[in-house]
Amino acid sequence: MLTPITLPGKSPIVPTIEVQFYKASMQDGMAQRLAEIVLQEKDHILETTPVPKGMSPAWLTGRFWSYNLLDYDHEELRYLKTFIAEQYGNFMQSLDLPVTPVYIKVWANLLRFKQEITWHNHFDCVTGLDTMDAVFPHISGNICVKTHGTKTWFRSPFLGGAGADSFGNGKGKGSSRFKQDVIGIDNVVGECLFFPSWVIHRTDENETTEPRITISFDIIPESVYLVKQDNAIFRRLI
Amino acid sequence: MSIVHVNFNSRSAFIPQLNFKFYTHQLDANLVTRLNEIVLEIKDDILENTPPPGPGKPLGFLTSRLWYYNLFDYPHAELQELKLIIAQQYCAYVDAMQYPRETVYIQCWANLLKFGQHINWHHHSDAHASAPNEYAYVSGNLCIHADDTKTYYKNPCIETDIVGLDNINGEMMLFPSFISHETDKNMNQTPRISIAFDIITEQVYSMIDHKNFRFLV
Numbered sequence: 001m002l003t004p005i006t007l008p009g010k011s012p013i014v015p016t017i018e019v020q021f022y023k024a025s026m027q028d029g030m031a032q033r034l035a036e037i038v039l040q041e042k043d044h045i046l047e048t049t050p051v052p053k054g055m056s057p058a059w060l061t062g063r064f065w066s067y068n069l070l071d072y073d074h075e076e077l078r079y080l081k082t083f084i085a086e087q088y089g090n091f092m093q094s095l096d097l098p099v100t101p102v103y104i105k106v107w108a109n110l111l112r113f114k115q116e117i118t119w120h121n122h123f124d125c126v127t128g129l130d131t132m133d134a135v136f137p138h139i140s141g142n143i144c145v146k147t148h149g150t151k152t153w154f155r156s157p158f159l160g161g162a163g164a165d166s167f168g169n170g171k172g173k174g175s176s177r178f179k180q181d182v183i184g185i186d187n188v189v190g191e192c193l194f195f196p197s198w199v200i201h202r203t204d205e206n207e208t209t210e211p212r213i214t215i216s217f218d219i220i221p222e223s224v225y226l227v228k229q230d231n232a233i234f235r236r237l238i
Numbered sequence: 239m240s241i242v243h244v245n246f247n248s249r250s251a252f253i254p255q256l257n258f259k260f261y262t263h264q265l266d267a268n269l270v271t272r273l274n275e276i277v278l279e280i281k282d283d284i285l286e287n288t289p290p291p292g293p294g295k296p297l298g299f300l301t302s303r304l305w306y307y308n309l310f311d312y313p314h315a316e317l318q319e320l321k322l323i324i325a326q327q328y329c330a331y332v333d334a335m336q337y338p339r340e341t342v343y344i345q346c347w348a349n350l351l352k353f354g355q356h357i358n359w360h361h362h363s364d365a366h367a368s369a370p371n372e373y374a375y376v377s378g379n380l381c382i383h384a385d386d387t388k389t390y391y392k393n394p395c396i397e398t399d400i401v402g403l404d405n406i407n408g409e410m411m412l413f414p415s416f417i418s419h420e421t422d423k424n425m426n427q428t429p430r431i432s433i434a435f436d437i438i439t440e441q442v443y444s445m446i447d448h449k450n451f452r453f454l455v
Contacts, residue, residue, distance in 0.1 A: 010372040011439070012337040013414045017254060097251050123396050138250060157394035158416045159363060159371040181372045196252035198395040221250075 002094045003193075005183055007156035014158045021185075022091040022194040026083055026143070031190040033076045035146040035213045038108040041072055045108070061117060064107035068233050069215065080106070080143075080215070084192070085237050088139065088219060091194050101222040102138070103234035109142075111212040116205040119155070122197040122218050139219040141194040146213035147187035150204040155182040157200060187214070239263050239330055242411070244401050246393035253395055260403075261331040261412040265323065265380065270408040272316045274382045277348045277431050280312055284348070301357060304347035305366060309433065310452050320380070320433070321346075324410070325455040328376060328437060331412045342375075343443045343451035346435040349379075355430075356423040359392065362415040365436040367446040374415040375438055381405040382431040387422040394418070405432070 003021040042060055049066035051057045070081050084104065092099045109117065122140040142152065159181075185193065187203075195201075197218060206212040225231050242260040281300055288306035290297050310321050324344065332339055345366065349357065363371035379389070384405040393399035394417065403411070405421075413419075415436060424430040436451075443451060 008372065009374075010370075011375050012332075012335075013376060014372060014374050014416060020252075095251070123398075138252060156372075158374070158414075181370070198253055 002091075005154060005185075005195075007154065007158075007183060008181060009156060009158055010181070014156070017156060017158070019154075019196060019199060020095060022087070022094070024083075024087040024090070024192045024194075025188075026190045026192065027079075028190070030076060030079065030083075031143075031145040034080065034143070034215060037072070037074050037076055038110060038145065038213050038215070039211075041069075042108065042110060060108055060110045064105070064216070066233070067107065068104075068235055069106040069108055070104070070235050081235075081237065084141070084217060084219075087192060088194065089238065091139070099238060102219050102237050103222065103225045103231070104217050104219050104237040105234050106215060106217040109212075109214045109216060111203065111206040113209050114205055114207075115212075117203045119200055119202045121200045138197055138221055138224070139194055140197040140199075141192055141217050141219070143192045143215045143217075144187040144189050145215060146211065147189055148206075148208045148210060148212065150187045150206065150212055151184035152187060152193070152201055152203055153182045153184050154195070154199055154201045157198065187212075239327065239334075241334060242403065244391055244403075244413075244417075246396070246399050246401070256393060256395065258391075258414060258417065259335060261327065261334065263323070263327045263330075263410045263412075264406075265320075265408045265410060267408060269316060269319060270382055272314075273320065273380075273433065274431055276312070276314050276316060277350065277382065277433070278429075281348065281350060298352075299355070300348055300350045304345070304434075305448070305450065307347070308344075308450055308452055309346040309348055310344070321452075321454070324378065324435065324437075327410065327412060328455060331376065339455075341440040342437050342454045343440070344435050344437050344454040345451045346433060349430075349432045349434055351421065351424040351430040353425070353427055354423055357421045359418050359420045361418040362436050365415065365438045365442065365446070365451075367436075367438070367442075367448050367450065369438060369442045369446050371416065373439070373442045373445075375436075375442065376412055377415040377436050378410060378412040378434065380410040380433040381407055382433060383407060383428065384424075384430045384432070385426045385428060387424060387430060390420050390422075392418040405430075 001023050003023050005019045005021050008016045049063040052062045055062040089099045244258045246256040248255045288303040291302035362377040363374040387405045388402040390400050390402045
């Protein structure tokens with residue numbers, strides 16, 4: 001389902017921008033099985049991928065540069081790939097855009113009590129982008145497989161970009177006592193949300209002792225895949 | 239006056255094509271010379287009468303004092319002349335953009351970059367006053383003295399998509415406060431001097447606690 005999101009400005013100088021998101025739901029029970037697979041494979045991911053500089057060795061999201069979840073041999077992950085491909089096609093068709101060959105990278109996120117993912121976007125979903133390539137980022141998405149009353153928050157790029165500047169603590173509060181104007185979308189178990197890769201977003205803090213588990217992905221067009229030397233982690237989706 | 243089109247092109251159906259209009263105005267050379275002298279004359283007074291920056295930051299870095307003074311509080315006639323020019327150019331800018339003229343306030347400060355120094359990526363959405371970013375308005379800079387440097391502006395959606403504009407002595411540039419920008423390193427022995435400012439609406443002025451702004455127009 002096409003889901004337009006309006007990211008507002010409150011000054012004549014700050015543009016209000018409308019962005020097309022897309023929501024789709026997986027078959028019943030699939031989210032739980034995917035959550036079990038993430039819990040089953042997380043230790044293998046942590047053991048077989050390098051720890052990024054400055055990150056905790058236990059931080060699963062930090063490993064997303066180094067593996068593709070679709071490489072793990074599970075029927076549910078094959079379903080997931082098919083599901084994303086179908087829904088990506090539906091998303092494109094709903095916008096009257098052609099469905100052309102694309103490639104995908106998929107990774108898992110596991111947030112423990114009080115953990116969160118701060119403001120970021122996925123414009124550099126292929127690492128090492130130079131300026132020319134940077135105009136090609138495409139579609140990203142996330143799938144909630146085990147969440148408890150959390151939201152993902154999105155904000156306008158015209159509130160200062162994806163960096164921490166003026167958002168010092170990364171929560172959109174920064175040095176200001178004013179609450180930032182952001183759009184929250186409920187994390188619904190089994191739901192997949194597609195959005196343009198440049199859109200800046202963050203998660204809520206996980207306020208429960210149960211891990212919050214999501215699966216994220218970046219989809220890039222073949223034009224980007226072919227020009228990148230570090231494309232080995234992407235898999236053909238369509 | 240002239241409009242400078244800063245365009246960030248898109249090759250994807252999912253990235254907005256962004257076209258921002260900046261506004262330039264060339265100041266009289268004699269006034270610019272005097273402003274250069276004034277900044278050099280008062281810089282030590284600014285450094286002595288404002289709190290030093292936090293640990294690890296150079297004591298002599300003039301830009302880090304911007305929160306604690308307003309250049310228009312100095313009594314020099316040329317600064318009042320500059321303030322009047324900014325007011326006029328602000329009006330011309332919003333008229334050209336077909337935005338409503340507002341009652342606005344201004345904070346103004348000086349930048350002096352010595353050899354090897356530069357100003358890193360930042361934006362002025364909160365007007366250096368912890369104002370809410372959604373109300374970002376107009377900022378500007380006036381190049382007083384620079385040798386072969388640029389100021390770079392970043393696509394708000396794509397951080398590596400950058401446009402560089404030459405710093406022309408005597409040229410004042412007005413631009414949307416939310417656009418991140420940085421300067422080149424000054425690779426000359428002569429200091430690179432500029433004057434920068436944030437303009438906020440009366441609505442924002444009424445919101446903020448630290449009212450280091452002066453009525454502009």
